[in-house]
Amino acid sequence: MNWDDASDPAGDRLVGTDADGEDRAVEAALRPKDLGEFVGQERVREQLDLVLKAARARGATADHVLLSGAPGLGKTTLSMIIAAEMGAPIRITSGPAIQHAGDLAAILSSLTEGEVLFLDEIHRMSRPAEEMLYMAMEDFRVDVIVGKGPGATAIPLELPPFTLVGATTRAGLLPPPLRDRFGFTGHMEFYAPAELQRVVHRSARLLDVEIADQGAAEIAGRSRGTPRIANRLLRRVRDYAQVKADGVITREIAAQALDVYEVDARGLDRLDRAVLTALLKLFGGGPVGLSTLAVAVGEERETVEEVAEPFLVREGLLARTPRGRIATPAAWEHLGLTRDAGAAGPAGTPPQQGLFGG
Ligand SMILES: Nc1ncnc2c1ncn2[C@@H]1O[C@H](COP(=O)(O)OP(=O)(O)OP(=O)(O)O)[C@@H](O)[C@H]1O
Numbered sequence: 001m002n003w004d005d006a007s008d009p010a011g012d013r014l015v016g017t018d019a020d021g022e023d024r025a026v027e028a029a030l031r032p033k034d035l036g037e038f039v040g041q042e043r044v045r046e047q048l049d050l051v052l053k054a055a056r057a058r059g060a061t062a063d064h065v066l067l068s069g070a071p072g073l074g075k076t077t078l079s080m081i082i083a084a085e086m087g088a089p090i091r092i093t094s095g096p097a098i099q100h101a102g103d104l105a106a107i108l109s110s111l112t113e114g115e116v117l118f119l120d121e122i123h124r125m126s127r128p129a130e131e132m133l134y135m136a137m138e139d140f141r142v143d144v145i146v147g148k149g150p151g152a153t154a155i156p157l158e159l160p161p162f163t164l165v166g167a168t169t170r171a172g173l174l175p176p177p178l179r180d181r182f183g184f185t186g187h188m189e190f191y192a193p194a195e196l197q198r199v200v201h202r203s204a205r206l207l208d209v210e211i212a213d214q215g216a217a218e219i220a221g222r223s224r225g226t227p228r229i230a231n232r233l234l235r236r237v238r239d240y241a242q243v244k245a246d247g248v249i250t251r252e253i254a255a256q257a258l259d260v261y262e263v264d265a266r267g268l269d270r271l272d273r274a275v276l277t278a279l280l281k282l283f284g285g286g287p288v289g290l291s292t293l294a295v296a297v298g299e300e301r302e303t304v305e306e307v308a309e310p311f312l313v314r315e316g317l318l319a320r321t322p323r324g325r326i327a328t329p330a331a332w333e334h335l336g337l338t339r340d341a342g343a344a345g346p347a348g349t350p351p352q353q354g355l356f357g358g
Contacts, residue, residue, distance in 0.1 A: 063183025072228030190225030
């Protein structure tokens with residue numbers, strides 16, 4: 001799975017990790033503004049706090065920072081916090097937007113002293129731009145090439161000191177020379193339910209929504225460890241609470257609302273459950289090949305592999321083995337099936353363990 005393949009084939013999913021238009025509109029209002037407000041990620045927060053405090057004490061520009069982690073965990077938010085804590089402006093761009101070294105030169109040469117440059121999906125920059133970035137990060141200088149062929153000349157351009165904040169879904173995707181030029185690397189983890197509960201409470205307060213502790217816990221438990229999803233589910237639950245109740249989000253209201261939206265107690269949506277149900281009911285828990293599984297749920301191979309499976313694997317419900325996909329005991333338990341009953345299938349499909357796994 002390629003986390004960074006932002007073209008999510010099931011992009012309108014309530015539990016999708018990429019930001020949609022509505023997310024973007026609301027996220028600006030929900031972003032924590034300083035490290036104190038930023039929930040969770042204790043280790044990264046503490047380390048970053050030291051880096052920034054030390055830079056401020058020296059009156060220097062902060063070291064370059066690399067943030068790695070899945071989408072929606074708060075990398076953009078943290079980069080804005082870094083700028084705010086340093087009292088510096090921030091410029092936001094992304095790897096795919098920088099296709100030519102010239103694009104990067106234009107951005108770099110217009111930075112002001114101390115400015116934070118946030119480069120999202122930094123691993124998707126073009127190679128020439130990447131090489132230009134090495135020198136810019138290390139020496140605050142770039143060589144702008146003028147002309148072509150034997151007559152081409154490199155004109156050195158001095159840059160003001162700046163802080164690069166790079167974000168990537170996996171630090172391992174970066175070439176070592178780039179990775180080594182960051183003074184600090186923070187790995188963002190998925191959030192624990194209690195942390196997400198705090199995110200939900202905070203967002204509810206900002207959105208002026210009344211929510212009970214158990215209501216926030218119910219949303220948090222279904223948010224797949226991701227604040228972006230928690231905030232999105234909160235908005236849908238708020239709609240439900242307004243239309244079907246008195247606007248207050250209790251545990252029951254949150255559970256009913258998310259059942260309507262087909263996000264189950266563990267955060268699986270319709271697609272995840274379809275994959276798991278097919279694996280259990282039609283193939284006796286596997287092993288079964290990806291293509292067969294995809295046909296069984298009427299989806300593209302890529303959709304099953306890139307959209308549904310990563311979370312199922314992370315949750316320990318499905319395993320990818322050389323012989324095919326297999327369900328774990330937790331999958332049977334989650335769907336309330338037993339091996340024999342499950343393998344019999346809903347419409348009397350014969351058990352198929354022998355055929356597929358044995
Ligand atoms: N630690 C946190 N505390 C409170 N809210 C958070 C936290 N992390 C993220 N959020 C909220 O989650 C939403 C998504 O965060 P953000 O855009 O920073 O994620 P991201 O990692 O940059 O995602 P992407 O990689 O897709 O750009 C924002 O609305 C932000 O307010």
